[in-house]
Amino acid sequence: MPAAAYRFGPFELRPGEHILLKDGARVPLSPKAFDLLHLLVERRGALLEKQALLAAPWPDTFVEEANLSVQVAAIRKALQPDADGVIETVSKRGYRFTAPIEEVLPDQDESSQVVRLLVLPLRVLAPNLEAEFLSRSLPDAIASTLTAIPWLSVRAPFDLYGRRPQDGTSIAADADVVLEGSLGELSGQTCVMLRLLRAPSGVVLYTEQATVGPGTLHDLQGRVSRELARQLSSHFGRVEPAGSSSGGPATPGAYVLYLRANQLAYETSQWAAAQELYEAALREDPQYAPAWARLGRCHRVIAKFEAPATEAQDAFSRAEAALTRALALDPDLSLAHNLYAQLEVDLGRPEQAMLRLVSRLGAHPHAPDLFAGLVHVLRYCGLLDLSIAAHRCARALDATVPTSVHHTWWMKGDPERALGETFGDIGYMPGLALASLGRDREAVAALRWRERETTDTRVRCYLVSLRALLEGQRDESLEALQRLRVPVDAEARYYVARTYAALGEHDLAMEELTQVVDGGFLCHETFARDPWLSVLHADARFAPVVARARARSERAAVEFARAGGTTRLRA
Known part of the structure; x- marks a missing residue:
């Protein structure tokens, strides 16, 4: 069982809260220095070679030996005047933590919970x-x-x-x-x-x-x-935080506009109105980081779900510019990091999104929304077992938090479990899971019911494409796929690709599958065993596309481990 805290002299290191205390008071320490101290404390008494430390699993990996020396110096400064005999330097080799340590297990220290x-x-x-x-x-x-x-x-x-x-x-x-x-x-x-x-x-x-x-x-x-x-x-019995990293807006009027925009931003029909209110708030105070972050979200969802194909890329660019501005104003704004991770997935950069969320967990280890985000991102990276582990972490913190784990279970080849987790889905996965279980009649009924209930044109196109396929209505299914114009993300394109393959449109299926991998959806094991894609196996383009997905997924797995992600999921 991992320790909830480590005590040495007047100090207490709490990994779960990412803080170092001295006589109960917080000691300032950068995230890099904290992670290095944590590693030294965990491996106390052992010589940690410099090369091993340079490759240690930190969210922002050290790349030069000089950087390592800087972080050790920062730790020693933070421990002053009690640093003597705590960290030993072994010339030309590395460092050793030498102070006596008392481990505090979780059931010994409620303050770690x-x-x-x-x-x-x-x-x-x-x-x-x-x-x-x-x-x-x-x-x-x-x-x-x-x-x-x-x-x-x-x-x-x-x-x-x-x-x-x-x-x-x-x-x-x-x-x-x-x-x-x-x-x-x-x-x-x-x-x-x-x-x-x-x-x-x-x-x-x-x-x-x-x-x-x-x-x-x-x-x-x-x-x-x-x-x-x-x-x-x-x-x-917790350490009182220093306060929010983001101050308020410069004017009361900007704050009211921001709150009114927040009220509208979660209703699909009000996205454009919310965008206008965020922009009005920023005209009053261009330095208000949360408004930039939420404006970025508005641009992103409009680009993804509403903008015509000719305008979507510009809207995505505006989303990235707004989120970048938010983080320039407040580099520690969790809201901006979380929203940026969603955008990075849409832009075909799931690896960056993955590392961003793992980094945030270092400072906010009890945030269920971060784990829920990882469920989505890790699936895109083709890391299905880790996606499921992230779902379990999210639900351990919040039994009601929604995640996209139903897609992960389906990608794993377990439609029964996928069917059990579809609450809140747009209606596509219940039909797909039922069909995968050989229950086509129930699948068609579920899809038809959802078609009647939805007002979203793109969602209806997905539902119709699958329902018509199951009913043997080839032309209706093809027409629905063509009306989609621009699938909303790479995972959605995968569902389109397999439907084209089942309809006998092999070239269209292969073109879409290529776009799936280029767009950052890397579930190579699913591609290889998907029975609807088996008709593409003889195509000379299929194996190289799957190989590209596999190679990129394997690199993502290494990056996730180096960033400390596997440790976060085990904690």
């Missing part, structure tokens, strides 16, 4: 437009700030991956603390009442009551977020 916070939408006691707007946007903004705390797992009305608001009453049992509240009117002003409750006892840990207007919203969010961090640190 994650604190689970559920942030509920506010109850509206006096319905009006202002109250409806604040009921979800204010809790969402507070929750986004608190996600920066490494020992805290936050569930909120919305999450970074854009799933719909949840009813918190059904999931409160899995929380340690709950933030709830209400909105009403007092003397014509909107009044906010917030309470932090210990679960399941309902003991009140903190309350806040305030009247709010456009000019005071951000002050309220900042005050509540700081006080919540203080209260949680005190009640659960």
